[in-house]
Amino acid sequence: GAPTISIFLKPPGVIPPGGSTTICCSCQGDNGKFVLYKKGHQLRSLELRGSRAEFSISNATHEDTGPYSCHYVDGDTVLARSETVDVMVQEFRLPKPVLSVLPGHEVVAGSYVTFRCTIAHSSAGCFLYLEGQVKTLSLLSKEQDDFNLSHVHKGNGGRYSCQCFTKGASFEWSAVSKTLDLVVR
Numbered sequence: 003g004a005p006t007i008s009i010f011l012k013p014p015g016v017i018p019p020g021g022s023t024t025i026c027c028s029c030q031g032d033n034g035k036f037v038l039y040k041k042g043h044q045l046r047s048l049e050l051r052g053s054r055a056e057f058s059i060s061n062a063t064h065e066d067t068g069p070y071s072c073h074y075v076d077g078d079t080v081l082a083r084s085e086t087v088d089v090m091v092q093e094f095r096l097p098k099p100v101l102s103v104l105p106g107h108e109v110v111a112g113s114y115v116t117f118r119c120t121i122a123h124s125s126a127g128c129f130l131y132l133e134g135q136v137k138t139l140s141l142l143s144k145e146q147d148d149f150n151l152s153h154v155h156k157g158n159g160g161r162y163s164c165q166c167f168t169k170g171a172s173f174e175w176s177a178v179s180k181t182l183d184l185v186v187r
Contacts, residue, residue, distance in 0.1 A: 004028050005027065005029045005031050005074060005081055005082045006029060006030070006082060007027055007029040007072055007074050007082050007083065008026075008027070008028050008084065008085035008134075009025065009026065009027050009038075009071065009084040009086075009087050009136060010025075010087060010133070010134050010135060010136050011023050011024070011025060011026070011073050011083060011089065012024045012026050012047050012056075012133060012134075012135045013131075013133065013163065013165065013181070014075045014131035014132075014163065014178070015129070015131055015165040015178040015180060016090040016091070016092050016165060016167075016175045016178075017059075017064075017089070017090070017091055018062070018090075018091070018092065018093060018094050018177070019041070019063060019064070019092075019093065019111055019114060020062065020064060020128035021062050021091070022058065022059060022060040022061070022062060023037065023058075023059050023062070023089065023116050024056045024057065024059070025056070025057040025058075025059070025070055025072075025087065025089070026054060026055075026056050026057075026134075027054060027055050027056075027057070027072035027074075027084060028054035028055075029054075029055050029074050029082060031050060031053065031074055031076075031081065033046060033050065033073060033075035033076065033083065033183055034050060034075055034077075035047050035049045035050060035074075035075055035076075036048050036050065036057075036072045036073070036074055036075075037072065037073045037075055038057045038070060038071075038072055039070065039071050039072070039073065039177060040068050040069070040070050041068050041069060045057075046132050047061035047075075050131075053089070053156065055072070057070075057073075059089065060093045060114065062089075063091060064091050064145055065160040066089055066091050066148050066184065067089055067090055067091045068084075068088070068089060069086040069087070069088050069089075069162070070086065070087050070088075070089060071083060071084050071086045071087070071143060082166055085136050087136055091141065092173065092174075092175045093174075093175070094175050094176055095174040095175065095176075096121065096123055096167070096168065096174055096175060097122045097123065097176060098176055098177040098178075098179060099103070099119050099120060099121040099128060099164050099166045099176055100120045100121075100166070100179060100180075100181045101117065101118070101119050101120075101130075101162060101163060101164045101179040101181075101182050102117070102118045102120070102182070103115060103116070103117050103118075103162070103181065103182055103184060104116045104118070107182065107183060107184060107185060108114060108126075108184075108185045108187060109154060109184070109185070109186055109187070110186075110187050111155055111186050112150070112153055112154070112155075113153075113154050113158065113183075113186075114152050114153075115150070115158070115184065116148050116149070116150050116151075116156075117130055117148065117149040117150075117151075117162060117164070118148050118149075119149075119164035119166065119179065121130050121166045121176060122165065123157060123168065123176075125168055126166040126167060126168050126176070127141060127166065127167060127169075128141075128151075128164050128165065128167075129141055129164060129165050129166075129167075129181070130149045130162065130163075131161055131163050131164065131165065131178075132136070132160050132161070133161040133163075133181070134160060134161075151179040152178060154184075154186050155186060156186050158162060158184065158186055159184050159185055159186040160181050160184060161181045161182070161183050162181065162183075162184060163178050163179050163180070163181045163182070164176070164178070164179045165178045165179065
């Protein structure tokens with residue numbers, strides 16, 4: 003079978019103008035290179051370092067907003083294509099949320115874990131991110147501040163953060179919370 007590519011943003015979330023993020027592409031190949039595409043247009047390529055390539059976006063502008071994907075190529079042959087990851091550049095107008103986890107940062111496999119994203123805003127919704135995942139884990143509305151994981155396993159461990167927004171005439175965003183590491187023993 004063809005190799006599978008994973009693509010994700012580090013750190014995850016919406017970035018502010020002038021901010022930065024890294025588009026990480028990885029796959030189980032040994033040689034070849036990654037080519038980064040935006041809206042179907044080739045941007046740049048990087049040789050494999052280990053099994054991943056990191057494309058940095060620094061001093062971001064609204065021009066950097068859009069869907070990105072990676073192709074893993076060997077010579078002229080495209081061996082695999084990644085999913086698409088969306089980069090969004092927005093001003094942060096909301097207060098920074100605080101992410102907490104109960105019962106704590108270290109839990110035993112099979113435990114029940116609750117993530118809470120707290121923001122000083124009455125009608126904000128929040129996203130929960132796990133670094134290394136393309137998709138946001140959960141959308142939390144204001145009525146529901148908590149994201150619950152029952153029967154956690156090793157795969158739930160990692161670096162989490164949250165980011166909040168309000169929907170008015172346009173979206174308004176908060177900065178991303180401080181990260182929080184969950185260890186599953």
